Every structure is written in structure tokens, then in C-alpha cells.
Amino acid sequence: MVSQKEFVCTVCPVGCRLTVSQAEDGEIVVRGNTCKRGARYGRDEFVDPQRTVTSSVWVEGGDLPLVSVRTQGSVSKAKIPEVLQALKRCKVCAPVHVGDVIIPHVAGTDTNVVATRNVRKK
Amino acid sequence: MRKEWDVIVVGGGPAGLAAALACSERGIPQENIVILERDRQLGGILQQCIHHGFGLHLFGEELTGPEYAQRFIDRVQDSSIVCKTDTMVLEITNQREVVAVNAQDGLMVLSGKAIILAMGCRERTRGALNIPGTRPAGVYTAGCAQRLVNMEGYMPGKEIVILGSGDIGLIMARRLTWEGAKVKLVCELMPYSSGLTRNIVQCLEDNDIPLRFEHTVVQIHGKSRVEGVTIARVDGDRKPIPSTFEYIPCDTLLLSVGLLPENELTEAAGIQMDSRTKGAMVDQHRQCSVEGIFACGNVLHVHDLVDNVSMEAQTAGIAAADYIMQDRKPEGITVSxxxxxxxxxxxxxxxxxxxxxxxxxxxxxxxxxxxxxxxxxxxxxxxxxxxxxxxxxxxxxxxxxxxxxxxxxxxxxxxxxxx
CATH class of the missing domain: 2.60.40 (Immunoglobulin-like)
Structure with a gap:
């Protein structure tokens, strides 16, 4: 066995304790799960955990000071600090609409940061 | 402002919006429905819940709070349903009269054939817990901090301790960490968290924030600003054990210690209350003990999923419409x-x-x-x-x-x- 990690499954409220291990031939084995979705979750968490990042960025000339944003898809957990850095530097001009792309391909990923609310011009 | 309405909806959050739309779909003319909202905008608390995970049951996708709210706001604004924001309801009577005030119309007394209560809930505060110590700045409820960070653009502090592991506390632990604060610790009085496992994993474990079960805050220190808190382990009766007192320096204490339905208006209307839910007693149509008054969402009982709030509001909205159109009287037989x-x-x-x-x-x-x-x-x-x-x-x-x-x-x- 090359490596082994433990997770609590978050797919449903049961919260199975998963043990995921990778053998030397690269095969990944999930144990402790009680359903198929749990096996997939354990595998994803082991190989490359994905997260959705949500935040707010400053708006110039809007009726509100901030607009809430999200990554359209999920990004690799390891990329989160870079995504947050990009968001920190970001400032947009009103008006903003739900779904507007705020940062395309954030932090070199293939996902966009989009607005999740409307902010009108002041 | 008109006085007579078919339906008066008190509260423009997820419950109020879904209830008003359900009334209209059931056949109540849209221009005879009014939503009264005290905030500057519709959407309620969803507007500050910028994290994702809403709508999985209703829409089959994970939306953020503002996105979920917008789906309902768009439908209401595309209709002729009347919305009055920045409007505070002061009193509801058992004769289905609503006293409200705003800067535009002044004091209004409205009368509805049906009233739908959708006022939501509010957070328990330090006062509800009686935490000893001084009264410095820097003690916030988690939801208050959430609004400051996500909507107003202020950080409540730099070094933070959170009491309570409800979902809002967990979400804020991640949010504040992402904005550069140091969340030192989350204390939970009970041996388990009332928050979702997903939030424990993605908010705390992802960010290496420790969670201590069976721990509470026993003292707040600091004169003008919080300087630290004393935490302690509790015994089986939830009483702090003195030998376990530990001082944690911090400048901010967030409280995520439960939600209470906001029912001052309901109680003043003489509506029968349930001491378990802290909401009104209702039948399956969400009709209260006073005929023609319905309740739904977090004002009735605190929900964990907004999808359930929307669905309950739909039940109440349909029932209110039926009540008006069929003039349905309460039945004789009820099962408790x-x-x-x-x-x-x-x-x-x-x-x-x-x-x-x-x-x-x-x-x-x-x-x-x-x-x-x-x-x-x-x-x-x-x-x-x-x-x-x-x-x-x-x-x-x-x-x-x-x-x-x-x-x-x-x-x-x-x-x-x-x-």
C-alpha cells in the first residue's frame, strides 16, 4: 500500500467513516462506505477534492457596496488560496446581473467566477 | 395606499415570496396580494447567505442564497403582486387587520381576507445565554457577522472564537478564514454538532479549525473591545468544570447558538402558540387558531432547508387562496x-x-x-x-x-x- 487516508462521508446524514487506500499498482480502494455514492465521494476526496468557492467583491457605483459571487463549477481544493487572491484584487462596476462573468478562468482553472445577485447603478 | 386586500403577506423572504406566488397561481388576482417587507429589498436572510447548497430538492441544483431568492423575486416582480419594502408591520389583529408604517405612506391600517405570517426567525443573543463578564464591543451573532462581511464589506475582527456549531457558525468560520481572519476555535456545548457533516468537513477540517465538543464560553474579558474568553469543558449536566478553565486571547466572539421564530406579532394577535416550536399551532393547511391567518417558514418552526420553507409556504398560500374563494370554515372534528x-x-x-x-x-x-x-x-x-x-x-x-x-x-x- 502506498498511502491511506480517512474521511467522513458527507453525501448523506449517515456519515460513514471511509478509509481510502491506494495500492502500489495505483488501484484505489474505498472501504467503510455503505452505498455507491459514498465510494465515489471517497475516491474524489482522495484523488482531487473539489470545492465551490463563494465570496463577495466590491462594486463601484452600485446601490450596494458588494456583489456576491461564486465559482461556476468547483475548483480543486489546492487552488482555493489562488482563487481567493484573485477575488481580493477584484473590483467591478455597476450594474451587475446574476450570472455575469466576473473573473474568467479564475486562477488558471477552467471555471469562471460569476455574480450571484443583481446590483443596480446608484 | 389601498386599505382592502385579499391577501396580506407579512415578510418578503423565501416563505413570503413562495406563499404570495402560490396564492396567485391558485386564482387570487395578483393585484389583490400585497407583501410587506421591513428590509430594503426582498429575499430575506438568503441575501446574506452567499454560500452554495440551496435548492437541491426544489431545483435539483446547488444554488447560493441570493440565486435561490432571485428565482422567486423575478417571478414576483414579473407579476402584479404588490411589494412594499422598507415597511414595518407594527400590529396584527385577530380581525385580520395589519398596522404598518413606512416613510412613503406613513401609518397604514390594512385589512385582508387572509393574512400569511412569514416573518422568519432571529438569532439567540448573548443575553439569551447569560454569559458572565464585561460588555465590550466584538460580541456578534454569527448572522450579524455574516451580513457585515458578505453585504456591507466590514470584517468583525481578526482573531475569532465561535460558540456553537450550528450551520451559520460553521459557514462563518470558513468565510472569515477566507477573508484573512484567524478562527481559533469552535466550542460546542453538546457532544455532537447540530450542523451538517458537510459543513464540518468543508468549513472546519478544510481550514484546520479545531472543534471542541462539550465546551462552552464561561467568561468574556475586555473593557472597550473583547480581549479574550475563558472556555471550559462541561459535565453531563452541561455545567462547566472549574478545573478545565482555559483563557483564549481573541478580539471577537461569534455566537451561533440557535434561532427563535419571530412571533411578537403573532402572540399579540392572540394566536395560540406551541411552546415546543415557539411558533403558532397550525393544522395541515398551516392555518392558525385564528381563522384566515396562516403561518409558514421559519416563523412557524425553524427549518434546516430553505426548500422545505418554500414548499411549506406553498401549502399555506394555496390554503389561504382556498379559504378566500371557498369561504371555508374550520371543520368540527380535529385530530390532535x-x-x-x-x-x-x-x-x-x-x-x-x-x-x-x-x-x-x-x-x-x-x-x-x-x-x-x-x-x-x-x-x-x-x-x-x-x-x-x-x-x-x-x-x-x-x-x-x-x-x-x-x-x-x-x-x-x-x-x-x-x-
């Missing part, structure tokens, strides 16, 4: 729903037997793994349902078929046992 062992509350609290199946929502008292839910009328078992796990953090729903409710006199009891 009691909680048996292992159940802390049920909604509805009473059932008017009819042709339709009845959904009963409940919360368990403690964790059951596996669990068996039983509904009984006297010695007779009406229904039994098994589930791999039931926890207080997840509202359960059980559907009682209409035919089971025929010939029931008086009371049914809902109970949950392990095994």
Missing part, C-alpha cells in the same frame, strides 16, 4: 398530533381529516441509528417507518394517508425509537 418518546415536536399540531394525505414534519430528540418511527391512535398502529438514521439536525417528513385518518377520535401520537 402529540409527540411520544424520542420526538421533540411535530408540525402540524392538529389535523382536519379530509380527502388528502397529510405530511407530518417532526424533529427527534437525540440521535437514533437506526430509527423506527411509529404513528399510533390509542393502541392502533397507523403507520411505521424505518430509517438508517434520524438526528435532531434533520427534519423528518412522514406522510399519513387520508384513509388512515378516518374514524380517528381525538389524538394520534408520533414516536421514534432506536432499532
Amino acid at each position: 398530533v402529540q409527540n411520544g418518546s424520542g420526538v421533540s415536536y411535530t408540525v402540524p399540531q392538529r389535523i382536519v381529516p379530509g380527502d388528502e394525505d397529510v405530511d407530518i414534519y417532526l424533529r427527534t430528540r437525540g440521535v437514533f441509528k437506526p430509527a423506527t418511527l411509529t404513528i399510533q391512535a390509542g393502541d392502533k398502529t397507523l403507520l411505521q417507518k424505518k430509517k438508517s438514521v434520524m438526528t435532531p439536525g434533520e427534519m423528518e417528513k412522514v406522510t399519513l394517508p387520508a384513509e388512515k385518518l378516518q374514524d380517528i377520535a381525538g389524538t394520534i401520537t408520533v414516536s421514534v425509537i432506536g432499532g
Whole structure:
């Protein structure tokens, strides 16, 4: 066995304790799960955990000071600090609409940061 | 401002919006429906819940709070439903009159054929916990901090301790960390969290934030600003153990210690209340003890999922419309729903037997793994349902078929046992 990690499954409220291990031939084995979705979750968490990042960025000339944003898809957990850095530097001009792309391909990923609310011009 | 309305909806959050739309879809003319909202905009607390995970049940996708709200706001604004924001309701009477005030119309007395209560809930504060110590700046409820960070652009502090591991506290632990603050610790009085496992993993574990079960804050220190808190382990009776006192320096304490339905208006209207839910007593149509007044969403009982709020509001909206159009009077026979062992509350609290199946929502008292839910009328078992796990953090729903409710006199009891 090359490596082994433990997770609590978050797919449903049961919260199975998963043990995921990778053998030397690269095969990944999930144990402790009680359903198929749990096996997939354990595998994803082991190989490359994905997260959705949500935040707010400053708006110039809007009726509100901030607009809430999200990554359209999920990004690799390891990329989160870079995504947050990009968001920190970001400032947009009103008006903003739900779904507007705020940062395309954030932090070199293939996902966009989009607005999740409307902010009108002041 | 017009005085006479078909439906007056008090509150423009997810419950109020869905209820108003349901009334309209059921046939109430849109221009005869008014929503009264005290905030500057519609959407309620969803507007500050910028994280994702809303709408999985209703829309099959994970939306953020503002996105979820916008779907309903768009539909309301595309309709002729009247919305009054920045408008505070001061009083509701049992004659279905609503006293409200805003800067534009001044003091108004409106009268509705039906009223839908959708005022939501608010957070328990330091005062509700009686934490000893000084009274410095830097003690916030988690939701207040959430609004400051996500909507107003202020950081509540730099070094933070959070008391309570409810979902808002967990979400804020991640949010504040992402904005550069140091969240030192989350203390939870109980031996388990009332928050979702997903939030424990993605908010705390992802960010290496420690969670201490059976711990509480026993003292707040600092004169003008919080300088630190003393935390302690608690014993089986939830009393702090003096030998475990530990001082943690910090400049901010966030409280995520529960939500209370906001029912001052309801109580003043003389509506019968349920001491378990802290909301009104309702039948399966969400009608209160005062005829023509309905309640839905977090003002009725605190939900964990907004999807359930929207669905409950739809039930209330349809019932309010039917009440107006059919002039339905309360039926003579009602069945009272009691909680048996292992159940802390049920909604509805009473059932008017009819042709339709009845959904009963409940919360368990403690964790059951596996669990068996039983509904009984006297010695007779009406229904039994098994589930791999039931926890207080997840509202359960059980559907009682209409035919089971025929010939029931008086009371049914809902109970949950392990095994």
C-alpha cells in the first residue's frame, strides 16, 4: 500500500467513516462506505477534492457596496488560496446581473467566477 | 395606499415570496396580494447567505442564497403582486387587520381576507445565554457577522472564537478564514454538532479549525473591545468544570447558538402558540387558531432547508387562496398530533381529516441509528417507518394517508425509537 487516508462521508446524514487506500499498482480502494455514492465521494476526496468557492467583491457605483459571487463549477481544493487572491484584487462596476462573468478562468482553472445577485447603478 | 386586500403577506423572504406566488397561481388576482417587507429589498436572510447548497430538492441544483431568492423575486416582480419594502408591520389583529408604517405612506391600517405570517426567525443573543463578564464591543451573532462581511464589506475582527456549531457558525468560520481572519476555535456545548457533516468537513477540517465538543464560553474579558474568553469543558449536566478553565486571547466572539421564530406579532394577535416550536399551532393547511391567518417558514418552526420553507409556504398560500374563494370554515372534528418518546415536536399540531394525505414534519430528540418511527391512535398502529438514521439536525417528513385518518377520535401520537 502506498498511502491511506480517512474521511467522513458527507453525501448523506449517515456519515460513514471511509478509509481510502491506494495500492502500489495505483488501484484505489474505498472501504467503510455503505452505498455507491459514498465510494465515489471517497475516491474524489482522495484523488482531487473539489470545492465551490463563494465570496463577495466590491462594486463601484452600485446601490450596494458588494456583489456576491461564486465559482461556476468547483475548483480543486489546492487552488482555493489562488482563487481567493484573485477575488481580493477584484473590483467591478455597476450594474451587475446574476450570472455575469466576473473573473474568467479564475486562477488558471477552467471555471469562471460569476455574480450571484443583481446590483443596480446608484 | 389601498386599505382592502385579499391577501396580506407579512415578510418578503423565501416563505413570503413562495406563499404570495402560490396564492396567485391558485386564482387570487395578483393585484389583490400585497407583501410587506421591513428590509430594503426582498429575499430575506438568503441575501446574506452567499454560500452554495440551496435548492437541491426544489431545483435539483446547488444554488447560493441570493440565486435561490432571485428565482422567486423575478417571478414576483414579473407579476402584479404588490411589494412594499422598507415597511414595518407594527400590529396584527385577530380581525385580520395589519398596522404598518413606512416613510412613503406613513401609518397604514390594512385589512385582508387572509393574512400569511412569514416573518422568519432571529438569532439567540448573548443575553439569551447569560454569559458572565464585561460588555465590550466584538460580541456578534454569527448572522450579524455574516451580513457585515458578505453585504456591507466590514470584517468583525481578526482573531475569532465561535460558540456553537450550528450551520451559520460553521459557514462563518470558513468565510472569515477566507477573508484573512484567524478562527481559533469552535466550542460546542453538546457532544455532537447540530450542523451538517458537510459543513464540518468543508468549513472546519478544510481550514484546520479545531472543534471542541462539550465546551462552552464561561467568561468574556475586555473593557472597550473583547480581549479574550475563558472556555471550559462541561459535565453531563452541561455545567462547566472549574478545573478545565482555559483563557483564549481573541478580539471577537461569534455566537451561533440557535434561532427563535419571530412571533411578537403573532402572540399579540392572540394566536395560540406551541411552546415546543415557539411558533403558532397550525393544522395541515398551516392555518392558525385564528381563522384566515396562516403561518409558514421559519416563523412557524425553524427549518434546516430553505426548500422545505418554500414548499411549506406553498401549502399555506394555496390554503389561504382556498379559504378566500371557498369561504371555508374550520371543520368540527380535529385530530390532535402529540409527540411520544424520542420526538421533540411535530408540525402540524392538529389535523382536519379530509380527502388528502397529510405530511407530518417532526424533529427527534437525540440521535437514533437506526430509527423506527411509529404513528399510533390509542393502541392502533397507523403507520411505521424505518430509517438508517434520524438526528435532531434533520427534519423528518412522514406522510399519513387520508384513509388512515378516518374514524380517528381525538389524538394520534408520533414516536421514534432506536432499532
